[in-house]
Amino acid sequence: GEDVEQSLFLSVREGDSSVINCTYTDSSSTYLYWYKQEPGAGLQLLTYIFSNMDMKQDQRLTVLLNKKDKHLSLRIADTQTGDSAIYFCAESTGNRDDKIIFGKGTRLHILP
Amino acid sequence: EPEVTQTPSHQVTQMGQEVILRCVPISNHLYFYWYRQILGQKVEFLVSFYNNEISEKSEIFDDQFSVERPDGSNFTLKIRSTKLEDSAMYFCASTGRGSRNTQYFGPGTRLTVL
Numbered sequence: 021g022e023d024v025e026q027s028l029f030l031s032v033r034e035g036d037s038s039v040i041n042c043t044y045t046d047s048s049s050t051y052l053y054w055y056k057q058e059p060g061a062g063l064q065l066l067t068y069i070f071s072n073m074d075m076k077q078d079q080r081l082t083v084l085l086n087k088k089d090k091h092l093s094l095r096i097a098d099t100q101t102g103d104s105a106i107y108f109c110a111e112s113t114g115n116r117d118d119k120i121i122f123g124k125g126t127r128l129h130i131l132p
Numbered sequence: 133e134p135e136v137t138q139t140p141s142h143q144v145t146q147m148g149q150e151v152i153l154r155c156v157p158i159s160n161h162l163y164f165y166w167y168r169q170i171l172g173q174k175v176e177f178l179v180s181f182y183n184n185e186i187s188e189k190s191e192i193f194d195d196q197f198s199v200e201r202p203d204g205s206n207f208t209l210k211i212r213s214t215k216l217e218d219s220a221m222y223f224c225a226s227t228g229r230g231s232r233n234t235q236y237f238g239p240g241t242r243l244t245v246l
Binding site for chain 1: 165167173174175176177180188190223225234235236237238239240
């Protein structure tokens with residue numbers, strides 16, 4: 021069945037780059053997402069990428085997609101304390117009524 | 133910027149009681165969803181809703197659950213007889229027209245069943 025896997029924890033020094041990795045199983049995935057969840061808050065859509073793209077850049081965020089290996093990554097440049105959160109990788113087929121399948125989330129901890 | 137809102141932010145209830153969780157999706161959106169996140173676990177899909185009917189539901193969404201769009205703005209999730217294992221954060225989401233399935237999530241309702 022559909023599954024999304026990601027590592028649970030990542031610690032990064034302030035100012036360094038953070039790279040969060042994710043793998044997914046559904047070859048029919050059309051949209052791949054990164055959501056951010058700050059403590060006690062909801063799910064904020066950070067960025068998404070179409071499966072026919074291999075890279076998307078949005079300010080400090082870079083998403084890389086290797087469709088052959090079904091591997092997605094999120095790079096956050098110049099990591100700040102405000103980036104401390106849980107980052108969820110997710111996928112869907114892209115039909116408007118289709119569900120999103122989430123990973124367990126990677127908790128990003130920023131070291132001073 | 134328009135956003136999805138949910139009320140209440142926290143609901144405490146006794147096992148066996150009925151609860152209704154409320155959501156106001158983004159006003160021009162047509163597709164609505166409920167997800168839940170048990171503490172420390174994945175966000176799981178419960179149900180999708182379009183044109184006043186359920187499009188898809190997961191195996192979690194059993195006969196104890198129902199959804200309704202009682203008026204032009206609210207989208208509700210009802211749990212008829214709550215169980216301890218229903219304790220979770222419940223997220224509502226919506227998406228609009230266009231080719232992209234970009235679901236916008238509300239802040240969630242934390243349900244605690246005692």
